[in-house]
Amino acid sequence: MKPKGTRNAGFEERRAELLARMRTRLMLRDAPRPALRELASEAGCSVSTLNHYFGKRDDILIAVFADSGRRGQGQFAATRQAGQDFETSIRDAAAMAWQALTRHGVADALAMGMAEGMRNRQLGPAFIRTMFEPFVIALTERLDVHVARGQMRAVDTRMAALALASPLLLGTLHQSQLGGAHDYPLDGDAFLFHVIESFVRAYRAD
Structure with a gap:
């Protein structure tokens, strides 16, 4: 008899399979936020199966966030x-x-x-912790090196990292996810050059 609390063989593999299927649905553009039943249908299983492997809908989203964070480690x-x-x-x-x-x-x-985490006390912090803040921390560490070398002004490097990352994220969301490219097209290369040049002028050590 299997000890109580012991997971079946292949539990993690099956969980990863379900997660990949749901992640594909969650990231579809021009699609409404799916309910738990729709996620189960997309995963090819029952709601009770999702409850067994993940828990509630918010738990599924937290697992997707964590998976995205792992994908971004490189x-x-x-x-x-x-x-x-x-x-x-x-x-x-x-x-x-x-x-x-x-x-x-x-x-x-x-x-x-962002869509799932906005104004959600559980999902918002989970999104920041696993998907956004790791990049900000990594960029902060890069900037810390330049401050230590005397190449960059001695500033709060985390704030500087946010100052560099934020327009890049907003520019992308404006053009693609929010559909701005249709009525308000942006030259991506020119925009990137503008962000970089502005940052360098603002933070380069004199």
């Missing part, structure tokens, strides 16, 4: 690595973030997390 690691030259390092970090947002589905994941 990006976070690369963001921490400061380049030798301040301006080049900032350009590389911003370009890498912009590419992830616009070409690799990161903006879709962030938009989903």
